[in-house]
Amino acid sequence: MLVSIIMPVYNGEKTILGAIKSVLAQTYENWELVIVDDCSKDQTHSVVKSIDDERIKFYQLDSNTGSPTSPRNFGLSVCKGQYIAFLDADDLWEPKKLELQVAVLERGYNIVCSNYSVFVDENEDDPLSYRQFPKEFNFRKMLRRNCIGNLTGIYNRDKLGIVLQKNQGHEDYIMWLELVKKGGNVYCVQEPLARYRLSPSSVSSDKLQAAKWQWRIYREELELNALVSSYYFSHYAFNVVKRKLF
Structure with missing residues (x-):
């Protein structure tokens, strides 16, 4: 099954290459990477174009929107995969991320996530902490705690449809709440399959x-x-x- 990976970016020339390489390193190879640029002013476009892989699709919005919401929603509108995942341009995936999660989706789950590590700026190989979640959880558990890091979640589009993100705080959490409400129990792979970059400018900080x-x-x-x-x-x-x- 084709996995569509939605990657919004704005002025990501320093980090996007690492993010793309972490996708290229996936042991599961049936994917498309949909990169949506929110009118970057740096060399983001040049960095992306330097990578020759037909699975990478690059789009640029007509004007800057100021948040990742519109780029993600645009990516959702043009992607073709049965499974949908998200990765921001400053975060990273471990090589078996898609392989392990697709295997769970094919067992019948509609939504899969994983544990993940947190690192600061350039120290990607030196985790600051780990985010760990229950192996299985439902909508009520999600109300108590957001158990789906956006960089770890993947869901079955054919079963749940497309849920666009709203342009407000915790936009990804609202989207996952709606998906979990429709999709039932979520399976969380207990390995840390992604790395989240924490910087002083992070909105979530x-x-x-x-x-x-x-x-x-x-x-x-x-x-x-x-x-x-x-x-x-x-x-x-x-x-x-x-x-x-x-």
């Missing part, structure tokens, strides 16, 4: 803003009442603190 986004999701996106929202938010906060301490 602003914990206070992230907490505000999380509360908004409960109250406005999911329309949960204040009591139920508080219950799930307490679990979210606990997991954030736990991650900091351990």
Whole structure:
């Protein structure tokens, strides 16, 4: 089965080559890499064009949108694969990522993710920490904690359809919530199959803003009442603190 990999990028000349090489190194070879450039001002386009592989598709938006949401949604609109995965231009995959996850999808699961490591800027071989999740979980568990790192998730498009991301904070989490609600239990490969780059400019590094986004999701996106929202938010906060301490 063809796997479509959606990669948004903006001014990614320093990191995108590593991201692409991690896709080229996949032991599962039936994939297309859909790179969508949000009008970069650096040499991103030249870096991509230097790689000669017909599985790599490059698109450039007409104007800068200021977030990865529109590039991802454009990629979703043009991709052709039965399975869909995501990788940002500054993150990395381990070589067996797709092979192991496609095998699980072919067993009947609609959504698969994995554990992953976190590294700081150029120290990709020196993990700062690891993100670990239950081997199997459902929608209610996802409300307590986002168990699907966007760089690790892959889902069956033929079964679940296309879910576009919304242009707001935690856009990937909202998308995965909708997919999990439709797709049932999620299987998480217990190996760290991806590496997430943490930098001072990372949007997700602003914990206070992230907490505000999380509360908004409960109250406005999911329309949960204040009591139920508080219950799930307490679990979210606990997991954030736990991650900091351990």
